[in-house]
Amino acid sequence: MSLLIVGATGTLGRQITRHAIDRGLKVKCLVRYPKKAGFLREWGADLVVGNLTNPESIDDALEGVTEIIDAATTRATGSLRIKDVDWLGKVALIQAAERAKIQRFVFFSILNAEKYPNVPLMDIKYCTEKFLASTDLNYTILKPCGFYQNLIGEYAIPILENQTIWIGGESSPIAYMNTQDIAKFAVRALTVKETERKSFAIAGPKAWQPSEIIKLCERMSGRTRRTANMPLGLLRFARKVALGFEWGWSFAERMTYAEVLASGIPLDADMAETYKTFDLQEEDMTTLESYMQEYFSRILKKLKELDYKEPKIKAPF
Template sequence: MFLVTGATGQIGRRIVRLLRDEEQPVRGFVRLESNYSELEQRGAEIFIGELTEEKDLVKACQGVKYVISAHGSGGNAQALDYRANIDLIDQAKAQGVEHFVFISVLGAQRGYEDSPTFKAKREVEKYLQNSGLNYTILQPSGIASNLLPLAERFRDTGFYLIIGDPKNRTSIVSTDDLAKIAIDAVRVEAAKNKTFPVGGPEILKREEIPEILSRVFNRDPLTVNVPLFVFDTLRDGVGVFDPETKKSLGTLRTLSANEFFCTEDEINELESTFNIKMESLESFMTRYLGT
């Protein structure tokens, strides 16, 4: 039995689908207000609960062989990115789970003080590594499905917004590839007790993304570049009236100000370990939104 947290999210939903395509038993941890009917129809066991409630974690882990932590912060890094994962690791160990897969973020180890999410992910990585559980940590550099709303807007308007240096590099991973790797991590011996940066097959400058969308949708891009100092000024202004919103923008600021990409050697190791050919961003967008 697999337990997948964040089962209705972009990553978790794909993980559950793939497992059910293989007719593997899987328990999806969901909230009552989430859209989980599709997963139930596919034969997944639905567990409705709160990741912040210990009694729910205890019940969710019963009879589970593998845990894949794929949930996001929901705007609360302390409670969900950090504490929920720490408690989930403790329950997994207490109940004899054989392998724990944690989907982290590339750059978690860099010490970005402005991003609670990055700090939480790093602390969970360290806790898992010292837990005694078999583990695999996946560090995606950027997730393609997160760009789908921007791509849809581009399709309709040609508009694309870049905050910060447009020449900053990234390597965006197909969400479907990430889901497959998360599952195979419990099956591949070479993935045991290892951390893998996970990215797409190409290193892209951020200014190249609207060019890719231009080819997918056959329309000219209207790219607007907001310098980082403008973003910082606006963020500081918001902070005068709403300090919590200013804090919540820390992760966006971190992502906008820095480069997140995998090296060629890292991608080669990923493809070799998991016997996969990583999908390009253009291919992903064409599959989902191309005509």
Template sequence: MSLLIIGSTGTLGRQVVKKALDKGFQVKCFVRNFRKAAFLKEWGAELIYGDLKLPETIPMALYNVTAIIDCSTARPNDLYNIKQIDLIAKYILIESAQQAKIKHYIFFSFLNAYNYKKIPLVKLKLSIESKLINSNLCYTIFNLSGFFQGLINQYAIPILDQKPIWMTKEETSIGYINTQDVAKICIKSLAIKKIKNKIIPLVGNKSWTSKEIIKLCEKISGKKAKITKIPVYFLRVLKELTKFFQWTWNIADRLAFIEILSEDSVFHTSMQDIWKIFNFSIDEIESLEHYLQEYFHKVMYKLKRLNYQKLEEMDESNF
């Protein structure tokens, strides 16, 4: 089976590529920058030139492709690309997939998306879902809530660097999951008939609030976090103000995500039935505790090595 991975250099995409190659699939990566994607070629993937902002590059990339795994998404601070990539180009991609008789199309969206249609990026994801569902393609849509990897820059690094962590008082609970586990499930789904033409939630085994994540990071790292709280109403006012000027529309779209924070929502759901379909046990899905322990252990080890090298250099300079 030949797979075409869209968004292959991203946080999730690269894990999907790696897992697919490990499982013996022929993997093609739809990329616009060969230099940036060179590591994928070293892994064994074939690089196919393509740019979602240039729809004419899409059809040829589907030649001899059996399935598409779409891991790409526009960044919420890039208004043009949100409209161009996550709507127009994705429509063309789906239509081209129909013409190319692609056997399976995998797409990633947001958990509880229908509750947040006012958020531009979420609204566009829902539009793509609708386009895909109404096509004649065999599809699987995975609804995600958040990745472990995003927590490193948000919480772990600021705690290590003793920099402030900005957060609201509201306590939204999110079922974060490791992208490696998402990739593993994604590749396995290609051979499972029960999840074809289905929308599947994909979250971790436990949901976490910001406070709980910070406490966990503090416990593992042995350092105290510097927390700065921002009222949600202030962010709402800022969001409305940024709508007035075209050059701040990108900021307004990004601030739209505060609606998720302001409702004390739970971005989590039971995965018991899903794990049965995939023949997984809970223990096979990595926990956030283990992930952060591994991260802090590696960082602390590197810091100790650097300090040891500095001491050696100082001793040598004294002779």
């Protein structure tokens, strides 16, 4: 088995890479900037330079590869549009995988993508699912809801830095999961025959509302912070403004994800059959409580060692 991981420097991709190497797999990573991916080489992965917008580089990267895990996506702060990477790039990758006669192909979509045709990222993910299903590849589609790691920037850091936390109201609860646990499903999918040409929702132990996450972070940190609601109308206006500038296209397209969060449709799923199929145990998955406890314990200990004093808030007048 020779595994190529696409998107290996991302939040999820790096955890998949680490888990695959720890499991003894021979791993190659398709990277655009080798200097920024040196940590992957230190872990034991081979780096091959290329990107999804250059089909020729994909063919070169697949030489000697038998399996692919695709965890790549556009970055909200990047210059490329969602269509460039998440559609045209993925189509090129899938077609190259067919030419190379790849034995297993694991693709990451998003739960409920089919329900949001007006949200670019969700619509493109769903279209990619259908395109993959039209091929002869032995694929597995994994559909997570969200990552614990992203909650650090959204909630934990603002609480520690005395910043106001902006939330979009109480709407769609999300069953986030630790990317280290999601990586287990991705690597298992490579060898479990029952996952061939099937899709699986990947949901964490509990679906969380923003207010619940804030209360959890406040309890873990021993601090309280202000919150403010971000009206959906304001987000829509900001998106229209961003679309007027080339540098804001990717950001604007990502902002439409607010429509998903405001829909009221929970991003959650019953995982009983999935755990059984993948031969994994729910009790072995990280809870958000334990994840946040470990994070705050580590950070607060470091701040104490540095004798950090929380700055006082000055009056505006």
